[in-house]
């Protein structure tokens with residue numbers, strides 16, 4: 001069990017606080033200030049590892065090394081960025097990283113219409129209203145998201161990405177899904193052999209939200225898309241970040257079935273586990289992790305991971321903002337810590353039911 005953490009003073013949550021959340025052994029982290037496409041310097045990674053290890057935590061997971069738009073667009077200039085990506089992977093391997101979370105979403109990483117929607121209990125959450133998002137142009141969404149970020153960097157909404165947003169969206173209008181798959185395949189063919197060499201499990205994050213937006217190709221949105229993706233390069237090192245909140249935003253996705261299928265294949269290396277509350281098939285609020293707070297059955301979800309031998313990393317995903325906390329939206333300490341405890345509680349109960357049932361039956365027999 002790990003938690004996401006941003007270095008360099010770009011997080012309200014400290015490593016010391018994370019260390020005190022029972023059951024958490026490490027963090028998923030990144031170097032948010034290195035421009036997308038540049039090599040992550042080894043000396044900075046060594047210092048980052050030292051800082052995290054000194055706090056008694058591990059750093060085996062990176063979230064994310066983002067992919068330069070020219071790779072996603074399939075431009076001839078992509079090879080330079082792919083080379084840099086591989087150099088970054090070598091540096092990550094040098095500090096012992098074992099799992100690399102990334103995404104292949106065109107232009108926009110995750111999108112929400114509001115980052116502080118109040119719930120009846122007075123907490124606030126990230127939310128998505130499809131009609132509102134369609135009415136806003138992407139620059140407006142960027143304004144909304146950045147103005148609500150409380151001064152923290154927003155992963156996936158880096159300034160250099162925003163500057164080119166309108167032109168990039170225009171570029172993709174004529175790109176077919178087939179072309180986009182080809183661009184993904186080209187990237188995997190170049191990078192996965194190095195992932196194998198360096199012992200780093202690649203873990204793609206699904207598209208969020210998992211449906212088409214602004215005419216952009218959205219391919220990693222359901223079981224079928226994931227099957228196609230995995231078939232592009234058949235290696236255990238070409239795997240998934242299975243984000244229940246992203247895939248679960250679409251009520252058509254059967255999360256436990258999807259988790260069973262890909263976990264049993266050994267292709268899930270990182271699990272982002274959170275609940276969502278549907279308001280329609282295209283409108284949702286993020287909510288507390290408990291099954292009773294949203295539409296996903298968290299017991300069935302954790303059980304699907306457990307039953308299929310999941311041995312990767314888990315992190316709670318976005319939490320609500322509670323108890324007057326002022327933090328990066330989705331990434332406060334309190335609600336994510338509650339999420340950790342809940343998920344570990346489910347895991348313990350499920351594992352004990354499996355391993356202790358026969359014995360317990362004997363012991364508790366009235367005869």
Ligand code: DNO
Pocket residue numbers: 063064101102103109110155156205330
């Ligand atoms: C949002 C995150 C995403 C995720 C990336 C992975 O909070 O879930 O930004 O980290 O898509 O590359």
